[in-house]
Amino acid sequence: MIQQIHFYDIPRNRDEDDRTWNPNTSKTRLTLTYKRLPYKTIWVEYPDIERVCKEIGAEPSAFGLLKEGKPYYSLPVIHDPNTGTTISDSIRIARYLDKTYPDTPAVIPAELEAFHAVFEDAFWDTIFMPLFPFLVPAACPQLNPRSEAYFRETREGKFGSILGGKMENWAPTGPVRDDRWKALQAGFTKMAGWLSADGQERPFFMGEKLCYTDIVVGAWLISVKKVFGSDHPEWLQVEKWDGGRWSRLVQVVENF
């Protein structure tokens, strides 16, 4: 029998059943759920991530937001007691789980390796950056106090100068927010175009079959839905964008 995999995640300040919110760790949570692998969550506050990673032998992230020359320790990380392995980076975790548990549905078939690498790059400019000024200021007050202070300091330190100083100014109600919101919608519509590049509608990047890329997009959408709230007017707009395709994807990943 497979023992529970240890999954390291960052909580928000809610009850146990409503603590998940983070888009990056959600990629791994969804991968584990999709594969029906048993896991238990270990909650780690932001200022403790580096220490915890070092304690469990997790490598610094191969890529990420705040790297810039020094090792960047980030979550998600898993420790698999079945093999004694500790892995960081959601995409490397997905590869590891495909390889270690071949009876579970593969999320990164070998022939899609290059595609996934290209997608990670394209996603950054198309969705991640336009979403950042909305998601970060909304998420920050939902964190526990130590994480909230760390999150504000690091995110404003890195992005404040390009986005408008304090995070409350990144997408203030009014024309700035409207313009940035339009840019985000345009990003999603561009991505919808990738999914019907030949004029044919397909639910997933591989067509009828889901892969890790759909999990990535689903994880970010779920994060927006949770952080904004499912009845928030802007989330309700996202649900309607591109013929409702993002709302359909959320339903799929929520029902894994």
Ligand SMILES: N[C@@H](CCC(=O)N[C@@H](CS)C(=O)NCC(=O)O)C(=O)O
């Ligand atoms: N490439 C990584 C990125 C992970 C990442 O950036 N995680 C953030 C969570 S939002 C983190 O742990 N940041 C640590 C920090 O801010 O110190 C992945 O997808 O696994």
